[in-house]
Amino acid sequence: MNGMRLDERLALAVVGPPMEHDDARIRKAVDGKVVVVTGASFGQGEATARLLAANGAIVVMAARTRPRLAEVAAEIRAAGGRAHAYPLDLVNPDAVDRFAARVLDDHGRVDVLIHNAGKSLRRSVFRSALRPQDMESMVGVNFLGPMRLTLALLPAMRDGGGAHIVNIASAGVQMPTAPRWGFYIACKDGFDRWLRSVAMESKRYGITVTSLYAGHIKSRMVATGWVAMSPGHTPEQAARTVAYAITRRPRTMQPRGFTALNVARTALAAPLEVVLSIFDGRAGETAASEAAFAAAMAGRGADPASGGTATGDRADS
Template sequence: MTTTTATAATTTATTATTGYPQLADRTAVVTGAASGMGEATARLLAASGARVALLARRADRLADLAAELTAAGGRALAVPVDVTDQGAVDAAAAAVHAAFGRVDLVVNAAGVMLPNPVADGRLDEWQRMVDTNLTGALRVVAAFRADLVAAAAAGRTADLVNVSSIGAHLTFPGYAVYSATKAALTHLSAALRTEFGPLDVRVTNIEPGLTETELGSHVDNPELAAQLDGMFRVIPPLTAEDVADLIAWTTSRRPGVNLRQAVVLPTRQA
């Protein structure tokens, strides 16, 4: 038992240090890169030798992250963008193309979680979640679809990864609209495979369970915030790095293998 644990710990440490060499020289776009799963994914891809375009709203955080990754020998580009703004997404795509050329790996990790009972009528929150979690992801897909298809046609590996949530399947009081946006993203991912798969572009949908990120800090309902805090006390959550590791492992498989969907949960989460 001791030997097995030590080996697992060594493997994890090695992966965090060296990354996935199969991803070297790929060109990636990661949304939501200013924090959480997006940031962790960008870090791991850069450590693996990929060129990484960092997309998110918070320009200061992106600039700091790009500088850090570059100083460590990586290749990173900070591209401030709000995925709910079509013009901003178009400008971001142009900036990525100018700096890095064609993209062959897209990770849609931008998302917001704003739970409240539907009876509260928080149209502002509903609109923001739909615009970010679903329409924002679609805007990014549209902006880089031609890149992925061209990369695959040229014989390169091409990946689209959408980060959904276990909330796409489970129901929680107060989370109806958030869960609906994630269910839509999950179904969108499955449907996109019917269009992208025949063109040799892989589509993967990742559904994390309870994960330690900034999303919980956005909850403004005291009762729901307390419930979420209680879950974190009872269930040791995933880390953003756990999800990033799954994304990197998935996209480093040989081109003929597509992990269609992955549900990743903390061991204690049912």
Template sequence: MTRSCPPVVLVTGATGGLGAAIATALAADGARLVLTARTERAVADLAQELRAAGSEVLPLPADITDPSAAGAVARRAVEEFGRIDVLIDNAGVEGPVGPFWEVGLDDWWEAMRVNVMSTAAAAHAVLPFMVGRGGGRIVSISSRAGQHRWPTLSAYSVSKAAGIKCMENIAHEAREHGVSTFSLHPGIVPIGLTTAALTDDAPATPWHARRRDWLVRQLSEGRGTPVERTVRAVASLAAGTADHLSGRYLTVDDVLGTRESDHRPDPAPA
């Protein structure tokens, strides 16, 4: 990304740990940012912090799972900046933890709704503007759980699988219009949802304890991904370095190459 022609980047789930890290890095690269998340105060605080560092930021708190709200965010972004170059689809929830037949089906479906609609509504809102301009990129923060599985977190796993397939289909449909899409597995990043699990000192169920213990083990065995490396992969995709891989599910190592430390590949959840 160059400062002579700063791109306009919309980040959803912008105030979570990973979302804020991505927004901060993109701002440092010179991007003009549109930040959205459900909590108005958190969105305003992050925008103020980035503006203080000299960035152009438009804070737009919204429930991005609501298609009307997502559409309003996209339209307001275009009114302010004239275009949307990149969507970073980062909003989502973990969902219920436990065997499929033990978790409440309403809770399971709510996680599906939030994760699938946050991706679909945001993409649906920005694509008309990208297609109209003849180009754009969507980077959807995904998970190995969607590409493989994650027993006892089935709603999360199935919803991420849906997101991967959504990006794959959009890539084919919008290719002739210059739009590229990616599903990026960020790795086991010690931030956001992972942090919440790691700091769960009183797990609600044995399944919550199992999830926590698995994450602790992966990080202790060197299978984690530094936040800075994940953010660099996102920025690289946003800058167009991997447009030839549009539609693909990618890992951080796919984007940046294997680390010199010969870091072992991120395993599938047990």
């Protein structure tokens, strides 16, 4: 927070969940522990892997972009940390099962599982009507993939005497509606609701769950347009919100501003829908979204579910 303007600090105090600033406390929570971070190649996941490894964690990093993942893991090791890179595509069920089996074979246990990987899509439903694959990729990465990974690791967590699961949900699920983000928000909300039930069943085995309803993170996911200009956490600050989830193990975390919104949202739902509808009518597609859609429809291989700048070689397993 040092060097930030007062208005930036105030904005973060309202739109961001709390951060863990005490590195000694992080070290106490993760030193020597096996911590799985999905989506560790970029953004919040990468920053989280770096922060936890710097505080003694054995970090298991997973994502699709092999070279980037290997590069980040090598940098962590060069700095004296312990990091292992595993290619993983959450959309591929077999790859998820193989990943879970390899992690348990290689490390014997999982102490912390961070469901960080995610993919956003802001696109008119009429455009998605031309692209049913939008629906499949959203469900795979944001809902079925993390669900399958949880199922594959839960028995070992129980047999190991307990663990902690952090789900990076979105504060957006608490809005009454999210025009153009329907697939993304529905999948994030669906997985979180499932995991909240898992939390009730698993706590008797020492497995605790934190739902972290993230506000805006200034990552490649929202790197363009009006969304990018709204106040939010840098990936490094966002990593400290994940660290807070690990050190304090709250059941839920959310931006402070959303607490007030939640209280008011039942009464405000109808007027909010009107405001969101007007806003959506004026906002239109971002330039990045236009470009990604045009490229995908032309069959030139761009990632249709990306509003950002995903790059690099990808692997399914």
